[in-house]
Amino acid sequence: MKKLRTNSADWSALMPVLPGEGPRTRELYAAIRRLIEGGQAPSGTKLPTTRDLAARLGVSRAAAVAAFELLVADGFAEARVGAGTFVAPQVPALAPVSREVPPMAAPSPPLPCELGVATMDEKTMRIFRRLLSRSLARPGPEHFHYGDARGTRALRDAIAAYLRTARGVRCDPEQIIVTTGTMHGMDLVVRSVIRPGDAAWIEDPCYGKARTILKAAGARLVGVPVDGEGIDPAQGTIACSKARLAYVTPSHQFPLGVAMSMRRRLALLEWARRNDGWIIEDDYDSEFRFSGPPLACLQGMDDGDRVAYLGTFSKVLFPGMRIGYAVVPRALLAAVLRLRIQSDRQPPTLAQGAIADFLDQGHFAAHLRRVRRRVQSARDRLVAGLRRGGLEVDVPEQGLHLVAGLPSSFDDRALAIAAREADVGALPLSPLHVDAPQRQGLILGFSGFDGEVLAEAAERLCRLL
Known part of the structure; x- marks a missing residue:
């Protein structure tokens, strides 16, 4: 294809065939830019008038004007008063324009023994379909306006009742914040407590994502050894007694799987009380206990309101639900709520309604x-x-x-x-x-x-x- 002469006004033969009923602003911009970057329209070439280009290509003049404005803004063209629009003397070396979506790797099915895979239950799925259909058939007003950033009152009531009965958590619905999972809740609590340079205890070995969240907040990590009784507060005190926060999984330590002994639990609570520290209790899979009574949660033993309790429905129902919860100490509630509102106005009400009904109607048990x-x-x-x-x-x-x-x-x-x-x-x-x-x-x-x-x-x- 020969290069355009500077006095050429017929660009229609050079314009590619574009999809749809005709080029739109972005498509027209991309087509002209390709001609410029490819050398078919060298520096100094005069562009046709927007009126002429719109008539020849069958697009609105407004689309042509907008395309020219983008070319000028990106440095591919310059407008000269009284003379018209010309290809810029020096064209910027930018990445080529592509209308193709970059390839995305399709999610592959989980391999046997992978973590984080929920057990499918057909009866539960049928119940959820019915509950969701009922909510859509008779949608409540909560779906049509912004509500409480903590989540719907119905779900927080249901979660509080469940936690008090099943886990011994001491809480009321006002302390509960519905999240997208335990890591979302942890991030909110950590950012409300930790300032860059603050020390934080973490189990050693530990849950990798928890370590990532603490480091992202600027915490100085102090690994506290885990043995057959769980994390050892005595070792943590030796390493750093004035840590600001401790992250623990006392019911089922991740990854080793041990449960924290009662004496270690009491020692950890005493450390928090004595040092004005905070504890994050990640109770991620306590529902799956196969023998013996459920283990008492750490938060229920705390009379100093120093423990933030995290739970999730991802493990016990399915991760696609993306609903978890945080029981936040009252002293941290305002700060955590401010962070929640800044990053995520509120959780989705439709899923909350279905889970609240699932809990209230006895389906969960x-x-x-x-x-x-x-x-x-x-x-x-x-x-x-x-x-x-x-x-x-x-x-x-x-x-x-x-x-x-x-x-x-x-x-x-x-x-x-x-x-x-x-x-x-x-x-x-x-x-x-x-x-x-x-x-x-x-x-x-x-x-x-x-x-x-x-x-x-x-x-x-x-x-x-």
Whole structure:
């Protein structure tokens, strides 16, 4: 294609065929810019008038004027009073314009033993469809205006009643903030408490996302060792007695799976009271306890209002629901609410209504009984398969994952990569340590998968060893 002469006014032959009924502003801008960047319209070339271009291409003159204004603003053209619009003497070296959407990797199905997979329950799904349909058929006024940033009163009432009965949490609905999950709640509490440079205790080894949130807030992390009784406040006091905050998973420590002993719980609460510290209790999967009575939550033992309690429906229902909750100490409530409003005006009311009805009508307790049996059966199949292959595994009495310990001579990172290549979603244990000596092991989930699938995955994993 030959280059345009500076006095050429017929650009229609050079314009590409554009989709739709005719070029719009952005498409026209992109087409002319391609001609300029490709050299077909060199520096100094006079552009046709907007009236002429609009007539030849069948677009509105307003679209042509807007396209020219964009070209001038981006440095591809310049307007000369009384003379017209010309290609700029020096064209900016920008990335080429593309109307194509960049390719996105499609989400792949989870591999057996991956963490964070919920157990599907058809009866629960039928109930949720009915509850959502009922809400849509008779929508309430709460769906049509902005409401309480803490969440609907109906859901907060239902959550408070459930927590008081099932977990021994001491709270009222005013303290509850509905979130998109435990990490959302943690981020709000951390940012309301931590200032850059403040020390924060974190379990060692720890939940990686919690470490990320604390570091993003500018906290100085103090890894506190975890043993068979959970986090050790005495060791934390030696390392840094004046920490501002402690993040713990006392009911089912992640990743090791141990429960914090009563004496350690009392010591941690005493540390917070004595040092004006705060505690974040992440109770992420306490509903899945397979033997014995439920463990008392740390928050229910706290008479100083120093514990922020976090929970979620993602593990017990399904992650796509994106509903969790934070029970916030009264002294922090105003600060946490300000942060919530700044980042996210309020949680979605439609999902809240369905969960409130699910709790109030007794469906939640029945759902728990069904899925708990299925998860326990899946756990047993995975444990049996691992033991057959020679791995030593402690059977967890709570939660949705287990840890398969490895000899110190193994590299759990390399083994986890090899496991994924064998279609087993194992997570290495060693990278989750902060300061403590790294232990080798693989973290394996057993929720959301059929027992036979887990048994086959255990066989493949043991062959890798």
